[in-house]
Amino acid sequence: MVSPAVSISYTLSVYATGAHKIENLSVNKELEDESDVLIECRDVYKSFGEKHILGGVSLKIRHGEAVGIIGPSGTGKSTILKIMAGLLAPDKGEVLIRGKTRHGLISDEEISGLRIGLVFQSAALFDSLTVRENVGFLLYENSTMHEDQIAELVTETLAAVGLKGVEERLPSELSGGMKKRVALARSIIYDTTKDAIEPEVLLYDEPTAGLDPIASTVVEDLIRSVHMKGEDALGKPGKIASYIVVTHQHSTIRRAVDRQVSYSPFVPQFCFALFLLTELERLFLSSVP
Numbered sequence: 001m002v003s004p005a006v007s008i009s010y011t012l013s014v015y016a017t018g019a020h021k022i023e024n025l026s027v028n029k030e031l032e033d034e035s036d037v038l039i040e041c042r043d044v045y046k047s048f049g050e051k052h053i054l055g056g057v058s059l060k061i062r063h064g065e066a067v068g069i070i071g072p073s074g075t076g077k078s079t080i081l082k083i084m085a086g087l088l089a090p091d092k093g094e095v096l097i098r099g100k101t102r103h104g105l106i107s108d109e110e111i112s113g114l115r116i117g118l119v120f121q122s123a124a125l126f127d128s129l130t131v132r133e134n135v136g137f138l139l140y141e142n143s144t145m146h147e148d149q150i151a152e153l154v155t156e157t158l159a160a161v162g163l164k165g166v167e168e169r170l171p172s173e174l175s176g177g178m179k180k181r182v183a184l185a186r187s188i189i190y191d192t193t194k195d196a197i198e199p200e201v202l203l204y205d206e207p208t209a210g211l212d213p214i215a216s217t218v219v220e221d222l223i224r225s226v227h228m229k230g231e232d233a234l235g236k237p238g239k240i241a242s243y244i245v246v247t248h249q250h251s252t253i254r255r256a257v258d259r260q261v262s263y264s265p266f267v268p269q270f271c272f273a274l275f276l277l278t279e280l281e282r283l284f285l286s287s288v289p
């Protein structure tokens, strides 16, 4: 039997202090089929002033994947998400969206064919807007949809993340977990009047930060539920093609993702290694006749 093509192509380098690159692990295997790669980072570098944060990160996100990135504070996890989302430009290296290089920051032209949503660590809701206005914000601003249509879609999207009757509340009237749900609803809503509905990749930055274990579990299950392999609160298949979760919490990784990329500190203090547990497992399995 022919082994399935194995998807491995990661290089991740993390700098300690100063300009010394101290770890650079890479595993590469040529792929037979690249057509399902939605986002690819190729040898991405990023520094802030003298601080070298990313030193040659390469990774691919494929259609249908649920990926976790775990690691200590300050190692550049949020930075790589922002680079993938097009909010920060890499100093060196490339970001490819469905095989096409994106130059610099995000632009409407370049994102056509793939919607990328970033769910921020804090829910980042507008305090003076109601939940309905927050969730429907982009549609009110950028679509040709009628206000009633947007309101209806907002209600439906809130129901998909398990929230009912909160449309006219202000963010200050919600619990932390509810705010995260509203932020999630805002990131999954889209203009249903458009002809072509593109696949969507969601990038979650610390989605369970600041939540107690029960509220964390609810959010982790919610992340699963809006994925195409899951089922939302209305019992419909989720609409998110792929997602990445950045987290400090192993419980979130265990519950919400299929494969993990981790920065893991070991001796000496500033060394970090990249563990590609699931990928290595796949490589091993695919090599078994």
Ligand SMILES: Nc1ncnc2c1ncn2[C@@H]1O[C@H](COP(=O)(O)OP(=O)(O)OP(=O)(O)O)[C@@H](O)[C@H]1O
Pocket: 048, 051, 053, 071, 072, 073, 074, 075, 076, 077, 078, 079, 080
């Ligand atoms: N816009 C910026 N300007 C200057 N420094 C920045 C900027 N953004 C991030 N940094 C620095 O880059 C480093 C990596 O930040 P980043 O937020 O990516 O780390 P992280 O791994 O996500 O951390 P955490 O888990 O605490 O969120 C930090 O030292 C941070 O202070």
